[in-house]
Amino acid sequence: MKTVELAFDLLAKGGRPVECCVRGVKIVEDDPNDMSVGYGGLPNEDGVIQLDSACMDGPLHRAGAVGCIENIKNPASVALEVLRHTDHVMLVGEGATRFAVRMGFKEEDLNTEKSRKAWKRWRANLNPGDKWLDKDQIINFPEPWRQGDASGGAGTRGAGTRGTGTRGTGFQPVGGKPFHSTGDDFDHIALDSFGNPHTYGTIHCSATNADQDVGCCTTTSGLSWKLPGRVGDSPLIGAGLYCDNAVGSAGATGRGESVIQTLGSFWIVEAMAGGMSPTEACLAACKRIVDRTHEPRMFDDNKRPRFSVTFYAVRKDGAYGTASILKGGHAAVCVGEGATRVRSEFLYE
Ligand code: GLY
Numbered sequence: 001m002k003t004v005e006l007a008f009d010l011l012a013k014g015g016r017p018v019e020c021c022v023r024g025v026k027i028v029e030d031d032p033n034d035m036s037v038g039y040g041g042l043p044n045e046d047g048v049i050q051l052d053s054a055c056m057d058g059p060l061h062r063a064g065a066v067g068c069i070e071n072i073k074n075p076a077s078v079a080l081e082v083l084r085h086t087d088h089v090m091l092v093g094e095g096a097t098r099f100a101v102r103m104g105f106k107e108e109d110l111n112t113e114k115s116r117k118a119w120k121r122w123r124a125n126l127n128p129g130d131k132w133l134d135k136d137q138i139i140n141f142p143e144p145w146r147q148g149d150a151s152g153g154a155g156t157r158g159a160g161t162r163g164t165g166t167r168g169t170g171f172q173p174v175g176g177k178p179f180h181s182t183g184d185d186f187d188h189i190a191l192d193s194f195g196n197p198h199t200y201g202t203i204h205c206s207a208t209n210a211d212q213d214v215g216c217c218t219t220t221s222g223l224s225w226k227l228p229g230r231v232g233d234s235p236l237i238g239a240g241l242y243c244d245n246a247v248g249s250a251g252a253t254g255r256g257e258s259v260i261q262t263l264g265s266f267w268i269v270e271a272m273a274g275g276m277s278p279t280e281a282c283l284a285a286c287k288r289i290v291d292r293t294h295e296p297r298m299f300d301d302n303k304r305p306r307f308s309v310t311f312y313a314v315r316k317d318g319a320y321g322t323a324s325i326l327k328g329g330h331a332a333v334c335v336g337e338g339a340t341r342v343r344s345e346f347l348y349e
Contacts, residue, residue: 001341002027004334007207017215017249018057018083021205022076025219028203029074032112037203039073040112041221044228045131047119049110051075052222052235054090055083058214058245058316065090065235071107072100076219079235090235122225131227137297202234204241204251204312212316216241216249223256232256238266247273248316250281254309254324258289268313278313279321279345285311286325286347304348321345 007024011017032040043049053075054065064083066075067090078100082091091099101107202220218241220234233240233256240256242265243249250268252259264285271281290305298306310329314320322331322344329344
């Protein structure tokens, strides 16, 4: 709520939409109690917090992004400096951190006592290869050119050595929104079936101003316990965010892999250009994901997706909408005095 209120306030003072969004999400990046974004976010498999973020400016159609940046609290602000100071769009890893330091950002440990505790708990409960697919889930393409191997299925390098099935079943990550509470330290975060905090949690902010110029920003600590080096949708232009000054702006939270593989935010902006309302476009983008998800592991026995994505869209004239795959998504909207909370339309209860 505070993010959009600040962004709105700065817009009303004549701020550039992209910069207002970046300043708005900084509130959440700085918050040690938010375990899905910035400082105190949930770390990767090695216990290291790697952050992803991007921003995009409508009037210039220019973007800046950082992926897997470490030790810098405000990746969205670094992404804005990439946009402002370089001819590039994206910096990753050590290069991104070095760039941030050159731009005056402070290097610091982003783990908090709480995020470290969550990581230790996850390590104690799950095997170290948890983000690898289980043996029966590995994708083997047929290799008809191999002699004596009409059925394919050979070449599963390392199969059987990874992921021995200790991943929680029946777990449905819901974009970092609370849906389960243990009364432990982790009351405001989704928990898996072992009671471990787990999130794809992310913040996206889209804005349009009185001149109907648009801008947007997405920032995240990404999928918790991810493989080191994993980049989600948040810093990828067209996936976790996109804007077009002739149309509007869109962004995503939730399972980044699904958003990347459907270029969700780009598609929504194009769908709005074609005449869909923001809500229709967000819902249709959710349906595109489900229709293009073919692995049985992604669905439960009732064919309900085990994952969710929430999309947010703002048309340049101020119309807005949001939709999720699973019920439970929401957005904060500010069109004047104070922010209001809006429930996302959804495909599945
Ligand atoms: N949407 C955030 C992520 O998947 O990293």
